[in-house]
Amino acid sequence: MSLKNLDALFRPKSVAIVGASNRPMSIGAVVMHNLLKADFPGPIMPVNPKYRAVSGVLAYPNVSRLPVTPDLAVICTPPRTVPGFVEELGKRGAKAAVVMSTDLDTITDREGRTLQENMLAAAREYGVRILGPNCLGLIIPGNGLNASFAHTDVLPGRIAFVSQSDSLSQAVLDWASSRGIGFSHFVSLGDSSDIDFHGVIDYLGNDPFTKSILLYIEDIKNARPFMSAVRSSSRNKPILVIKGGREELGKESRISHAGMLTSHDDVYDAAFRRAGMLRVFEVHALFDAVETLARSQPIQGNRLAILANGRGPGVMATDALLGRGGTLATLSEDTIRGLDNVLGGKWSRSNPIQIPDHAVSETYAEALRHLVADDTIDAVLVMHVPSSFVSADDIAGAIVTVAGGQKSNVLTSWLGDQGVESARRILTLAGLPTYDTPDKAVRAFLDMDRYRRNQELLMETPDSAPAEFTPDAAAARAVIRKALEEGRATLSEPEAKEVLGAYGIPIVPTRIALDDEEAQLLAWDLGYPVALKAYSPDILHKSEVGGVALDLESPEEVEHAMGSIKGRLQKLKPDARLQGFTVQKMARRPGSYELYVGATTDPVFGPVILFGEGGTAVEVIRDRAVGLPPLNMTLAKELIQQTRIARMLQSHPEQPNGVDMDAVRLTLMQVSQLIIDIPEVMELDINPLIVDHEGVLVLDARLVVGQTKESGPQRLAIRPYPKELEERLELQDNRAVLLRPIRPEDEPAHVRFINSLTPEDIRLRFFGHVREFPHSQMARFTQIDYDREMAFIAKDKGGDGEDLETLGVVRAFFDPDNIRAEFAIVVRSDLKLRGLGSILMAKMISYCQSRGTKELVAQTLRENKGMRALGKKFGFKILPMDDDEEMIELKLELNGSGEETSQD
Known part of the structure; x- marks a missing residue:
């Protein structure tokens, strides 16, 4: 995430073109031409020993002869020369280079290293940032920079x-x-x-x-x-x-449903x-989408009203909307009465709203006023088909007048070509999105809605889990370690269920019988009816080869089922090693739904989680959604809602008592935590996971494991909550506190914490009087990226699951190069002088040292005596701010030794 020297790339004051040329159609000639034509305000210095001048500009034989050190160099020379030029530029002090040369990753030197490796080695030694190689270049029109071909x-x-x-x-x-x-x-x-x-x-x-x-x-x-x-x-x-x-990659190596279902x-x-x-x-x-987002207000939902002067365009827009999963807004009674006054009694009194083909601008304007005032409508699409009797420009002007005075979203589509160009120009100049077809307009509206939902997901406060679960990770690791020591990549069904059970996921007890007699004894012990399944390391999908028998009611039925399974396997899978049978108690849950929960490992993004409809035809139905861990209750809900089975679970006609969706969401969270804790988990199938009003139950499970050198958190594309940083301490008055990183779920308690601060403490912390923090700001405080910032909060010590109050917080923002961290700290106003500030400060200093941060700084008001005292206690230098007499800077050099923490 380094931003080192990127200013030299994006805001250069001087540019050198290594390989600039007068040869027509060469890259060096085109780049030189583009730089000169763009009117770059700084020195442009061609480097080529073959020329005295390039495009009329004095040329230099080599980098060392340049009159000034270039911020940016553009290299367009043969591949073998590139590493040497990067080294020369680095020695000269250049900080960025655009490398257009190709094939550096395929050509090697005498030692077998690629030219690209040599180039990067030289760049790292001198701190030169490289854009490319094999790139078109860089264009920044506002700076007059066109370093491209x-x-x-x-x-x-x-x-x-x-x-x-x-x-x-x-x-x-x-x-x-x-x-x-x-x-x-x-x-x-x-x-x-x-x-x-x-x-x-x-x-x-x-x-x-x-x-x-x-x-x-x-x-x-x-x-x-x-x-x-x-x-x-x-x-x-x-x-x-x-x-x-x-294209879908790597499926041939997958041995679970999860691997086969995920592209x-x-x-x-x-x-x-x-x-x-x-x-x-x-x-x-x-x-189209970026223009729509730029010109529109944020929408609140996906309910669209369609206003058109003709039935055909309205039908086209409606078909496009419903075909892409959108929703036609239902008009309120007030809106219908208002439109009655505008359109008379002959209109359809429903959405889409059809007005006469020759409707004048006043009719459009009055109809639109009623629609934008309707709270049941999230956006309005106004369409116009040209008519000989009315002016398209006048109608566009009327729409602009109404839409401009409202905080509403109005999209437009003037159908036609040259006859409506000026009308479209009127709409565009007024900032209204306009499209030449209904389909494009509807797609833009749905893009707005998808963007809204993605943004809400990014900042939504997670729901609390219905129950706290404390996994027995050690027990799960022991099962997996045993399989790996035995050289097995796949756990048996009982082993897989044992791992899931260790994470609190309800399972059906399952036993392994190594012969027919043991199978009958286990069936008797579990109690009839039972299910019998073939136990073989060579069979992935047991039901596909007749390896499953259900609802067995007696020893005779068990004996018959074993014989039948053996016969079918001999016929359909003769090479399979049948090592016995698994026996489990039949789970009687009439009216329950069969779900699928899985996990697999993507080569780029690491572990991913799947959810969808389960059962024997899971790969045929292919009703699945994919999500990235870590998951919380809100993210689990969003994952579920992407599937078709979600609509069935919500209606649940066979479940008058409802379906326990919280249990499903919790199961997804538990699977997420399993993946985080145990990196050896490569693939997982839970199929079926049955659910009804009583909760969830795992009937069958498969788990694929493998050796890895990475930890669970390292494998994830998003860093999970660092639970290892939690600790319990006592204040000077013996009050016990839990010190831990902040979580998204802390937002409600954090709101109460901020509200508990005195106006003076608010002013000192935020450098001004703040009446209220909106949700978006509170989300930024609590939904942090642990890779680039950290916030430790102190909470009242209590039992797990209690909603403990926040007592204080310290947070630090790290620059992308992890050189400097800027911190802030605040303690509840009624808890000062009890040592909590020192505890929080020591925690942050220790954490910054552990991640190798070099410098910890804070800016505060000169009058903030508490911060000055805290800074002196921990050895911060207190420095004046050159540009603001009311501010000071606290600065602490960190050496990674942890010595600062002893000062508390």
Whole structure:
């Protein structure tokens, strides 16, 4: 996540072109031409010993002869020369380079190292950041920088585009230029040997000239920093993405339902959704969506009203809406009465609202006023078909007048071509989204709704779990360790259930019988009726080969079932090793639903969790949703709601007492925790997991394990809650407190904590009087990314599951290079002078040392005596702020020894 020297790349004051050329159509010539044409305000210095001048600009024979040190170098020379030039530039003091040369990852030197490895070694030694190699280049129109071989001019704008594909980048530039769309940044990553998506996104997320970020992604190399960057930046501005290369990878190696059901593209989709991004599938849809988001108010739901001067366009829009899962708004009685006054009694009195073909602008305006005032409507789509009797421009003006005076979302679609161009221009200049077809307008509305839901998921306060569960991780590890020591990758069904049971997931007791006689004894012991299953390491799906017998009521039926299973296996799976049978008590749950819960390991994003409809046809039904751990109750609910079975569970006609959905959500959380705690879990199938009003029950389970050198948290694309940082301490008055990292579920208690502070403490902490913090701000306080920030809270010590009050908090924000952390601390106003501030400060100092942070700083008001005293106690330097006499800075150099913590 390093931002080191990215200012030199994105805001250079001087540029050197290594390999600049006068040879027509060469990359060096095109880059030089583009730099000069873009009117870059700083020195442009061509480097090439073959020329005295390039494009009329004095050239230099080598880097050492340059008159000034370039901030940025553009290298467009043969591959074998690149490592040497990077080294020369590093020695000269250059901090960034755009490398356009190709094939550096395939050409090797005499020692067998690739040219790319040599280039990166030289870059790391001198701190040179590399964009590329094999990239189109970099364009920043607002700075007059066109360090690329792009074929067309680029207009300035507020959209940043970042791409892994040169060919697509060229197409996007051509497409945008023809439509007058401009960019704040246009970045081609190429092979991303150094600078990757996460670094660019972090930079653009804080760039005041960028309002939206558009991405074209073919593959992600580093999932954790990518997810961290986009989850942070998407809180500030829209991030939209197109994913190329949607083929499914690696399924031949999967041996569970989870592995077979999950595509690589499903996982990317889940990651984009979890990060609050909006995914689209075509270039024009990318720009349509970003324009819609920029011109619209945030919507509250997916209920659309359609107003059109004709039946056909309204039907087209309705079909597009319902076909994509949208919702037609139901008009309120007040709206219907109001429209009666406007349209008379002959209209349909329902949505879509059809007005006469020749309706005048006043009719449009009055109808729209009633619709935007209706709280049951989230947005209105106004459509107009040209007519000889009315002016399309006048109607557009009337719509602008109504929509401009309301905090509402109005989308427009003027059908036609040249005859409505001026009307569309009126709508566009007024800031109203407009589209040439109903389908595009509806798709834009649904994109707004998907973006809303993704953003809500990003910042939604999680529900509390229905019950606290304390897993017996040691017991689960013992079962898995035994299997690995025996060289087995697959646990038996009883072993898999034992692991799940250790995590509090209800299971049906299952026993293994090694012969027929033992199977009958176990059936008698468990009590009839029982289920009998073939026990074989060579059979993945037992039901597909007749290896399952259910509802066995007697010893005779058990004996007959064993013979039948043996016969079917001999016929259908003759090579399978039948090692016995599993016997389990039949679970009688009439009217229950069969669900599927699974987990598998994606090669990029690590462990993922699946949910959907279960049963014998799980791979045929393919009703599944994919989510990234860690999960909480809210994320589990969102995962469930993506499936078709979710609608059945909500209606549950056969369950008058309802279905215990909290138990299903808790099971998903428990599976998530299992994956976090035990990295050896590679794949998991729970099928079926039955659910009714009594809760859930695992009937069958399969678990695939493997050796790994990574810890559970390291495997995840999103860092989970660091439970290992929890500790219990006592204040000076012997009051016991729990000290732990903050969690999203802490928001309600954190609101109460903030409200408990005196106005003076609020002023000292936030440098001003704050009346109320909105949910969005409280979400930022509690839903933190543990990779880039940390907040420790002190809570009253109590039993697990109690809603304990927050007593104090210390938080630190780490820069992407982990050099500097900026902290803030506040203690409940009635608990000062009891040692809590010192406890919190010592905890944060120790944590910063453990992660290798070099410097801990804070800015505070000079009058804040409490902070000054705390700083002196822990050895902070107290420094004046040059630009503000009322502020001071506390600064502590950390050496990683942990000595500072002893001062408490």
